[in-house]
Amino acid sequence: MHLYPLSLKALSAGLLAASFMATASANDLPSQEFLAQQGLTVVGPLPAVGGLKAWAAYRDQQPVPIYLMPDGKHWVLGTVIDAQGRDVNGQALQSAVQKPMGEQLWADVQRSQYVPDGKPNAPRTVYVFTDPNCPYCNQLWLEARPWVESGQVQLRHILVGILRPSSEGKAAAILSARSPEQALASHARAHAAAGRGPAAENAGIAAQTKISAAMRQTLANHAAMMSHWGLRATPAMIWKDDKGLVQIRTGMPPGVLEEVMGKK
Structure with missing residues (x-):
C-alpha cells in the first residue's frame, strides 16, 4: 500500500467534513478487548457526515473507520457513501491515519x-x-x-x-x-x-x-x-x-x- 501525502484538496475536504462532525469521545468506543481482537489501532476522532460519531483507525496498513450508531450501543466498521456512491469520509480517513500509522511502522523497524x-x-x-x-x-x-x-x-x-x-x-x-x-x-x-x-x-x-x-x-x-x-x-x-x-x-x-x- 502506498501512503499518499496529504493534498490541499484532501485537507479542504477534511475541514469541510469537520463542520458536520458530532463530538466523539474515547468513552464511546468499543472495548479495548474488542479493538485488540480486531487488530485495530485507533488514531482519534474522525470528521463524519450524517451526525454519526466516528474514529479513524488502521489495521495492516489499511485505514478503518469506526462509526457509533445513534443508539450508543452498536458500532459499524465500513464505508459511508452518498447518493452518488462516493465515499464521503475516505480522504479525511486517509489523512487522519497516514502519519501516525507511518510513524508507528518506522518505530517498529528501528527496534x-x-x-x-x-x-x-x-x-x-x-x-x-x-x-x-x-x-x-x-x-x-x-x-x-x-x-x-x-x-x-x-x-x-x-x-x-x-x-x-x-x-x-x-x-x-x-x-x-x-x-x-x-x-x-x-x-x-x-x-x-x-x-x-x-x-x-x-x-x-x-x-x-x-x-x-x-x-x-x-x-x-x-x-x-x-x-x-x-x-x-x-x-x-x-x-x-x-x-x-x-x-x-x-x-x-x-x-x-x-x-x-x-x-x-
Whole structure:
C-alpha cells in the first residue's frame, strides 16, 4: 500500500467534513478487548457526515473507520457513501491515519536487529525485509551499490527466514557472523551469481544447523512484524520521502530503486 501525502484538496475536504462532525469521545468506543481482537489501532476522532460519531483507525496498513450508531450501543466498521456512491469520509480517513500509522511502522523497524549496509550518516535510510533465499533481495543488494557506495543511502536489512527451509539457518548465520554486513555482502554476490535455479539455494552462506533460542526469537519477531504490517513479499522497503512521510514498496518492479533511493 502506498501512503499518499496529504493534498490541499484532501485537507479542504477534511475541514469541510469537520463542520458536520458530532463530538466523539474515547468513552464511546468499543472495548479495548474488542479493538485488540480486531487488530485495530485507533488514531482519534474522525470528521463524519450524517451526525454519526466516528474514529479513524488502521489495521495492516489499511485505514478503518469506526462509526457509533445513534443508539450508543452498536458500532459499524465500513464505508459511508452518498447518493452518488462516493465515499464521503475516505480522504479525511486517509489523512487522519497516514502519519501516525507511518510513524508507528518506522518505530517498529528501528527496534529490529538489522544489518547495516552503507554510511550511518547517509541522508536517506531504507529498511529492507530480506530473506537470504529471495533472489530479488539479493538483486536489490547488488543494484543498490551506486547509492550505497556514493554515501547517498544506508540500507538496513531486517532478516527473515520465511521462503525456504534453509532460510532461517542462513539468516541466523548472517546475523551471527563476526561482521554481518560482510557476511550479507558475500552471500548476496554468491547467490546472485548462481542465478534463480535449484543451485541458488545452495549458494552463498551455509545455513546454521544449531540456532540459539534467542536467534530464533529475533527472526520470529521480524517475521511477525512483517505480518503485522501486511507485508506479504520480500524485499519490502520502508523509507521516509522528502516530506518526511513513511513510504512502503514491495518487490523489485522496474524503476523502484530510483523511486526509493533517488536519482543516482
